[in-house]
Amino acid sequence: MIYAHIDDARNYSGLGEVFAWAVRQLARADLKELSPGTTELIPGKAWFSIDEPETKPLERTLFEAHREFVDVQMTIAGDELIGCAPLGRVTPLGEYDEDRDIQFFKGEGLTLDCTGGMFAVFFPEDAHRPCVAPGTPRRIRKIVAKIHRSLIPHRELS
Template structure:
């Protein structure tokens, strides 16, 4: 897991060329008028999912992980906690769904504050639970760039 300000994206440019493309896309795109939906960056290898939602209570969160994609989650506006735990022997509550590339868990996590113009990178070895309210529910506009594991 990586959490940082988008202005520091160049610190991670050597991790993976597709993560670099994802971070460049997030830094260079004005999402103020972008509607919710899917946006191709490099076909199914790199694409963005734009969404708007209200943050939820911790008890409503569903810890998840992915096998085939790395999540680069960018908070364009608002703020939220994202739960995190390294993947290990956590209890699986919904087995891997190949169509949606997702497994759900029941596990303890650390909460990480992600505010406006910050990003978080979650690898297949990272369980994460986005969209958790800090105090009161707030509206968040988020862009999740899915980067195919090569």
């Protein structure tokens, strides 16, 4: 997982060109004007979407994780908390849905505030709990970039 301010995204240039593209989308000046929907870079492999979900109380949200895609998330308008936890520390609720690349979990974790230019990157080993209301549930506006894991360079630790 990565949690950083958009101004510091250059520190993660080692994650490749597609990750750099995703971060450029998060930094766009026109994010508040873009219509909700999806824009693809590589069909089926890399895209971003503008979404306007309703936040929920913590107890009404679940952790989720993806096996094939990395999520890059940032709240554009409104307030949202996103929970996160290592996948090994949460308990599965049902089976993995291969068609939607998602599995849900219950458990405890940290809470991140992804407003004010803060963004989070969730890799397949990271469970995340989006759309948590920090107070009264409200509609928010957010951007989520999805990057297939094969497009993120991997380096072995020596």
